[in-house]
Amino acid sequence: MQIIQPHYHAIARTAQDYERMAMSGVVAVCEPAFWAGFDRRYPETFIDYFAQISEFEPTRAAEFGIRHYCWVAVNPKEAENTELTQEVLRHMPEFLKKPTCLGVGETGLHKSTQNEIDSLQAHVEIAMKHDQLVLIHTPHLSDKAHGTKTVLEVLAGMDVNPDKIWIDHVEEQTIESVLDAGYWAGMTLYPVTKCSPRRSVDILEKYSTERLLVNSSADWGPSDPFTLQESIVEFRRRGHSLQEAVEIYHNNPCRFLGQNPKWDIKPITIREE
Amino acid sequence: MLEPQKTLDTYYLEARRDLLEVAALLDRYDRSVEKQGQKAEDESRLNSLLEAMSLLSGGDHPKANRTEQLLNHFAKVS
Numbered sequence: 001m002q003i004i005q006p007h008y009h010a011i012a013r014t015a016q017d018y019e020r021m022a023m024s025g026v027v028a029v030c031e032p033a034f035w036a037g038f039d040r041r042y043p044e045t046f047i048d049y050f051a052q053i054s055e056f057e058p059t060r061a062a063e064f065g066i067r068h069y070c071w072v073a074v075n076p077k078e079a080e081n082t083e084l085t086q087e088v089l090r091h092m093p094e095f096l097k098k099p100t101c102l103g104v105g106e107t108g109l110h111k112s113t114q115n116e117i118d119s120l121q122a123h124v125e126i127a128m129k130h131d132q133l134v135l136i137h138t139p140h141l142s143d144k145a146h147g148t149k150t151v152l153e154v155l156a157g158m159d160v161n162p163d164k165i166w167i168d169h170v171e172e173q174t175i176e177s178v179l180d181a182g183y184w185a186g187m188t189l190y191p192v193t194k195c196s197p198r199r200s201v202d203i204l205e206k207y208s209t210e211r212l213l214v215n216s217s218a219d220w221g222p223s224d225p226f227t228l229q230e231s232i233v234e235f236r237r238r239g240h241s242l243q244e245a246v247e248i249y250h251n252n253p254c255r256f257l258g259q260n261p262k263w264d265i266k267p268i269t270i271r272e273e
Numbered sequence: 274m275l276e277p278q279k280t281l282d283t284y285y286l287e288a289r290r291d292l293l294e295v296a297a298l299l300d301r302y303d304r305s306v307e308k309q310g311q312k313a314e315d316e317s318r319l320n321s322l323l324e325a326m327s328l329l330s331g332g333d334h335p336k337a338n339r340t341e342q343l344l345n346h347f348a349k350v351s
Contacts, residue, residue, distance in 0.1 A: 192290050199297045
């Protein structure tokens with residue numbers, strides 16, 4: 001089965017992960033800009049990072065026949081440095097023109113401070129101005145419900161197209177409000193701290209799947225790129241067809257990401273002879 | 274052995290995850306019952322889980338042997 005990893009921090013992972021993903025059917029990964037584990041001090045550090053994920057990383061993925069795309073943003077955790085944020089935002093449009101850059105992300109909230117909110121608004125404004133997709137991070141653990149509510153309130157006050165916005169890391173307590181507001185919702189499957197593969201399938205069975213995306217977890221912390229395949233196995237084990245699985249784990253990413261013409265992977269229909 | 278606070282801080286998130294999995298299983302069962310219009314013929318495993326949670330949430334456990342108690346409890350269900 002062909003699989004797309006919509007949210008994958010490749011620079012934190014090994015070539016062996018690419019190789020194993022290729023062997024398991026992954027045909028494309030999308031790398032949002034991420035927090036490095038420490039707060040970066042210089043705009044130039046971001047510019048080099050954006051160059052890494054828009055120029056170098058596609059060549060590393062291509063070694064294994066995997067397409068690599070990226071997103072650019074200042075991470076919410078670094079939004080407290082307002083001067084740095086403004087300077088990076090000033091450089092972002094040049095990266096949005098890169099042939100594999102799909103949009104602005106991951107922006108969003110971490111502790112839902114005013115500086116984070118201002119940064120989120122500025123990111124969304126740039127995205128809308130340049131007709132880009134937006135990937136929005138929602139907070140972890142006990143901050144999630146409040147942070148997601150705040151994200152929705154911020155977006156409600158802006159002139160945005162919900163079709164082009166993906167709100168990520170939803171769980172059972174936040175998914176309904178995101179879908180009801182008309183946005184795409186992403187589940188991120190972590191070994192411990194976020195949604196699990198089994199719970200993701202529960203959510204897929206409970207809600208309309210038209211605007212749902214499923215991501216593995218792939219970063220420098222405790223994470224596992226193959227939680228996505230675990231979700232697929234669980235989905236199939238519950239009796240859902242191969243085409244239904246393809247719709248969720250391949251075609252839904254194609255439908256959302258395909259709003260950007262740079263994404264040229266098309267939805268698949270399985271034909272039996 | 275870890276100190277008390279360190280013990281909680283080290284294992285809290287994993288225990289949180291495991292409890293969420295149990296909650297998800299119970300929700301999954303309820304949704305299946307609602308969809309199928311009937312309960313499982315044998316609900317002894319469901320009842321065993323619910324009883325196990327009562328055992329965990331109940332009172333003091335001076336011998337710190339909850340795990341042993343649960344294993345003995347689960348041994349009653351095939």
